[in-house]
Structure formats: structure tokens, C-alpha cells
Amino acid sequence: MDTTDIRLRVLETDVAKLRLQNEEGRVVSAGILEVLTDLRTEMSGIRTEMDKLRTGQDELRAGQDELRAEMRTGHAELREELSVVKRSVGSLELSMKRVEGDVAELKAGHIELRHLVAGLVK
Numbered sequence: 001m002d003t004t005d006i007r008l009r010v011l012e013t014d015v016a017k018l019r020l021q022n023e024e025g026r027v028v029s030a031g032i033l034e035v036l037t038d039l040r041t042e043m044s045g046i047r048t049e050m051d052k053l054r055t056g057q058d059e060l061r062a063g064q065d066e067l068r069a070e071m072r073t074g075h076a077e078l079r080e081e082l083s084v085v086k087r088s089v090g091s092l093e094l095s096m097k098r099v100e101g102d103v104a105e106l107k108a109g110h111i112e113l114r115h116l117v118a119g120l121v122k
Helices: 003-121
Strands: none
């Protein structure tokens, strides 16, 4: 075997190694692409979930705002009703004072009538 044959065999060996490394590189690249595809799918799922969470959060805020508005309205209505009740109580108290005055007048009249009747009977 001469040096040309040796060089040729070394070159053939180097070419075979390069082909093997190239194939290994393809396998690694395919694996990387598969992982990247999986990551993209996961990221897409995460984005979808985040959008759902944001939508839910916005709905919660809207619900809270609506509830606050309803509470303010209810509070204002209760104040108005309380004011009406207070006015009614005041009117009732005034009426009771009038009735008490009328009763006092009736008692006084009754006593006076008794005295008159007693004076007639004597």
C-alpha cells in the first residue's frame, strides 16, 4: 500500500465521519424543531388561558362595579324610606298630642258635667 491509498482511505474515513456527524446533526435539529413546536403549542395554550383569565377578571370588575352601583341605589332608597318613616312618626306624634288634648278636654267636660248633675241632684 502506498501513500496515495493511505490518503484515500483517510479521506474516505473522514468523509464517513462527516456523513455520520451530518446525520447526527439532522437528528439533533429534528429534535430541536420538535421541542420548539411543543413550546409554541404550550405558549399558545398559555396565551389562551391568560386571555380567558383577563376576560374573567374584566367580568369580575364589571360585576363589582354593577354591585356597587346597586348598593348605592339601595342605600339612597333606604335613606328616602327612613326619611318618610321619620316624617310619619312626627305626624303620628303630633296627632297623638292632639288626641291627648281632646281626651283632656273630654275629661274636663265630663268632670264639669258631673258637677252640674251633682248640683242638680242636690
